Structure formats: C-alpha cells, structure tokens
Amino acid sequence: MAKCTLCNTKKSKRLCPVINEYICPECCGSKRGVEINCAPECSFYVQCKRRENEKAIGKLVKESFNDEYNDLFKDERVVNVAGPFELYIFENYYNDIRVKDNNIYQCLLKMYYTLDGQGDIYTFDEFETELFNKFKEVVKQENTPVELQKTIILRLMKSIEQVTGGIFGNRNYMEMLRGQFTHTGRMGGMFL
Numbered sequence: 577m578a579k580c581t582l583c584n585t586k587k588s589k590r591l592c593p594v595i596n597e598y599i600c601p602e603c604c605g606s607k608r609g610v611e612i613n614c615a616p617e618c619s620f621y622v623q624c625k626r627r628e629n630e631k632a633i634g635k636l637v638k639e640s641f642n643d644e645y646n647d648l649f650k651d652e653r654v655v656n657v658a659g660p661f662e663l664y665i666f667e668n669y670y671n672d673i674r675v676k677d678n679n680i681y682q683c684l685l686k687m688y689y690t691l692d693g694q695g696d697i698y699t700f701d702e703f704e705t706e707l708f709n710k711f712k713e714v715v716k717q718e719n720t721p722v723e724l725q726k727t728i729i730l731r732l733m734k735s736i737e738q739v740t741g742g743i744f745g746n747r748n749y750m751e752m753l754r755g756q757f758t759h760t761g762r763m764g765g766m767f768l
C-alpha cells in the first residue's frame with residue numbers, strides 16, 4: 577500500500593475527495609476541517625460532522641429552557657407554530673407504533689442543522705420529509721424568522737428529552753401529545 581500523500585509515513589487507506597489522493601486515517605482525522613476544507617462528498621467527514629452535531633445539540637437542549645417560569649410556550653409566536661406542528665405529529669403518527677419519540681427527535685435535529693446551513697450532510701427519509709414539510713408550511717403561514725424556527729425546534733427537542741426513555745418508554749412523548757390534545761390516555765390528567 578502506498579504511503580500517505582500528506583505525511584509520507586503512514587499507509588494511505590482513505591481516498592480524500594478534496595485533494596483527490598489517498599491519505600492515512602490519522603491525517604484524515606487531524607486535518608479534517610482544519611487543513612483540509614472537507615466536502616459533503618466525503619463519508620468520513622459527514623459521519624464525523626453528524627456525530628459532532630448530535631453531541632452539540634444534545635448539550636444545548638440540556639442547558640436550554642430550564643427556567644420554568646419563563647417558558648417559551650408562553651410566547652404566542654411559538655405556540656402558533658408548535659401547536660399545529662405537534663397536533664400534526666399526534667394525528668398522523670400516534671397510531672403508527674413504528675414511529676418512536678427518538679425518530680421525531682432525530683428528524684428535529686436534521687431540521688435544526690438544515691436551517692443552520694448544514695443541510696448538505698443530512699438526508700431526510702419519507703417520514704422526515706413529511707414532518708419537515710409540515711413545519712415549513714406552518715412557519716410560512718406565521719412568517720416565523722429562521723432563528724426563532726431553530727429555537728422552537730430546540731424547545732420541542734427539550735420536550736422529548738424530558739419525557740422519553742427509561743421507565744417512561746420510547747413513545748412517552750407521543751403519549752404526552754395525546755394527553756395534551758385529547759385529555760385521554762396515560763398522561764391525559766396532566767392537561768386538564
């Protein structure tokens with residue numbers, strides 16, 4: 577195996593689509609996005625960037641909206657978007673048990689970073705496309721600025737993060753939506 581074009585010491589294993597040469601994993605990792613202006617054609621770059629984003633947004637979700645007395649959901653501009661969007665999720669996917677809370681979380685994550693200008697590293701499947709289209713439809717009606725759209729998405733991710741997983745199960749956010757919109761089900765009493 578030929579030596580890495582960049583360091584000329586290690587074995588080159590990865591084709592770098594930017595410099596169009598084979599390079600070693602070490603150079604790929606250390607120069608990624610630093611000395612090499614990586615492109616979305618590179619699967620190593622895309623995987624790495626997605627992992628970084630997931631970590632970063634998870635931290636942001638945890639650290640944001642922790643003041644319950646200043647809840648964003650008291651803002652009409654937020655409710656006018658989040659309300660119809662969450663109702664859409666409940667009406668279309670509550671009965672589809674293949675859709676777990678985390679599927680919605682992952683879709684919101686992609687939506688967030690797409691609005692952040694990083695859409696080139698994500699692909700949306702059919703379910704995710706439907707969800708994003710609905711969101712776009714609502715924010716268009718409400719004339720919501722992009723920064724506020726991102727904040728709303730983050731707040732919805734917070735809702736999911738707070739109620740899902742562990743003893744609550746992986747569809748507890750769905751249950752919360754049911755409670756919120758129909759006052760029935762396991763969590764119906766919360767919203768009376």
Ligand SMILES: [Zn+2]
Binds near residue numbers: 581583586
């Ligand atoms: Zn190298």
